[in-house]
Amino acid sequence: MIEEKGILFILSGPSGVGKGTVRKALFNQDTDLKYSISMTTREKRPGEKDGVDYFYKTKEAFEALIEQNQLLEYAKYVNNYYGTPRKYVEETLDAGYDVFLEIEVQGALQVKENFPEGVFIFLFPPSLEELKNRIVHRGTESPDLVLNRLKEARKEIEMMDAYDYVVVNDHVDLAVEKVQSIIQSEHLKRERIAKQYKQLLEDEL
Amino acid sequence: MIEEKGILFILSGPSGVGKGTVRKALFNQDTDLKYSISMTTREKRPGEKDGVDYFYKTKEAFEALIEQNQLLEYAKYVNNYYGTPRKYVEETLDAGYDVFLEIEVQGALQVKENFPEGVFIFLFPPSLEELKNRIVHRGTESPDLVLNRLKEARKEIEMMDAYDYVVVNDHVDLAVEKVQSIIQSEHLKRERIAKQYKQLLEDEL
Incomplete structure (x- = not known):
């Protein structure tokens, strides 16, 4: 209601x-x-699924999202980016979760x-x-x-x-x-x- | 701790x-x-205990407490005052309850x-x-x-x-x-x- x-x-x-x-x-x-799914530039490993384990992006795509303030947070480990995509979080919240x-x-x-x-x-x-x-x-x-x-x-x-x-x-x-x-x-x-x-x-x- | x-x-x-x-x-x-015990000017009834059912006060004492801002709230019903004594509340909170x-x-x-x-x-x-x-x-x-x-x-x-x-x-x-x-x-x-x-x-x- x-x-x-x-x-x-x-x-x-x-x-x-x-x-x-x-x-x-x-x-x-x-x-x-709902668990917040991270975004990463590291290679997808066998058995992993895009949009389930991570959202997989190229380095260029990730950096573009950084520029657009589309990540709630991010960090670089061992030459790969990891971050929390704003869009997934906001869409999930809007759906009431x-x-x-x-x-x-x-x-x-x-x-x-x-x-x-x-x-x-x-x-x-x-x-x-x-x-x-x-x-x-x-x-x-x-x-x-x-x-x-x-x-x-x-x-x-x-x-x-x-x-x-x-x-x-x-x-x-x-x-x-x-x-x-x-x-x-x-x-x-x-x-x-x-x-x-x-x-x-x-x-x- | x-x-x-x-x-x-x-x-x-x-x-x-x-x-x-x-x-x-x-x-x-x-x-x-702890339940907040009220203060009242109405007569104590048989079986009631001061400090358990109510704190019983004379009209004069109650009005003095109103003057001293010693009541968190009060009202008058059928010629009697009822209110929440600040002192009891604060002492109980200070005791950790x-x-x-x-x-x-x-x-x-x-x-x-x-x-x-x-x-x-x-x-x-x-x-x-x-x-x-x-x-x-x-x-x-x-x-x-x-x-x-x-x-x-x-x-x-x-x-x-x-x-x-x-x-x-x-x-x-x-x-x-x-x-x-x-x-x-x-x-x-x-x-x-x-x-x-x-x-x-x-x-x-």
């Missing part, structure tokens, strides 16, 4: 905080949420600039000690790299102020439940829906 | 919308929530002026038709009075703009779940908790 646009939710936080785990657990439960974007802090800050109406959720480590354990237990990094990552994480936590919500990732299930309550309550915000409700009232009289 | 003040939640909406039903169902589930206030629209607007940091939830009727049915089925009112109440309700719905959230009361269980998600997500708002989280970070390093 109430027609409403979707909302863009951005889940972000320091490296090692468990963004991917929370996102996967959330998507296992919430099938209405929420879009969910899981992303590093630097990317989230870019999205904030280009799409301030998004809802920004900061995933917080239960403690720095715990964060350190998680980074160490990935096992792929040298002690120096671990220390650097931890310093980086600390800097990223200072950037919390750009976010709307803070969720501690002490237990995945609890963190997912909190993210779900944020999604639900954002849809109940008066400034999003008052117009439609008042219209409803007009229509009935 | 994070010490936090409680939040004042105000549930309000037009007469007949089912505020009391939603509040009761909520309190059956959520035992941490959320306070829940269920109140008519006029009262909520007074609270909004005196306590703008409260979270204001508007309970919306599923339809005006449904609202009319509920008012009629109370059975205590004449057709003229029903029409007046309906006009009043319509006016009150126009006041939605003073609220933070709108919850449709189509099913009590759904409405309760939505109110719970609002309560949970308000505690996750960055502006409420960023300071404590940053302190946590300082303490650890």
Whole structure:
């Protein structure tokens, strides 16, 4: 009865905080949420599908989209671009679906600039000690790299102020439940829906 | 680990919308929530307890509190004052408990002026038709009075703009779940908790 646009939710936080785990657990439960599909210039790998795994573009096409401000955020890794296409996000929101974007802090800050109406959720480590354990237990990094990552994480936590919500990732299930309550309550915000409700009232009289 | 003040939640909406039903169902589930105890000048009835059912005051004492802006809202019915004492609310919040206030629209607007940091939830009727049915089925009112109440309700719905959230009361269980998600997500708002989280970070390093 109430027609409403979707909302863009951005889940972000320091490296090692468990963004991917929370996102996967959330998507296992919430099938209405659409995952934001990234755009890339890297080669399509066997089994991958355009518009499912990524939107695949040439370097020239990607750079043209950058010029046109058609990316909510982008970065270059190992000579390839990766980014979030504005068009896919906006079309999905217009169709009434929420879009969910899981992303590093630097990317989230870019999205904030280009799409301030998004809802920004900061995933917080239960403690720095715990964060350190998680980074160490990935096992792929040298002690120096671990220390650097931890310093980086600390800097990223200072950037919390750009976010709307803070969720501690002490237990995945609890963190997912909190993210779900944020999604639900954002849809109940008066400034999003008052117009439609008042219209409803007009229509009935 | 994070010490936090409680939040004042105000549930309000037009007469007949089912505020009391939603509040009761909520309190059956959520035992941490403290109900805001009103202050009154009416006589204490047998079985009632001061500080439990109401805070009982003389007319003079009540009027002195009005003068001192010690009531978040008040009204006079049948020669007696009823109101929400600021002191009880603030002490309960300071102790870390959320306070829940269920109140008519006029009262909520007074609270909004005196306590703008409260979270204001508007309970919306599923339809005006449904609202009319509920008012009629109370059975205590004449057709003229029903029409007046309906006009009043319509006016009150126009006041939605003073609220933070709108919850449709189509099913009590759904409405309760939505109110719970609002309560949970308000505690996750960055502006409420960023300071404590940053302190946590300082303490650890």
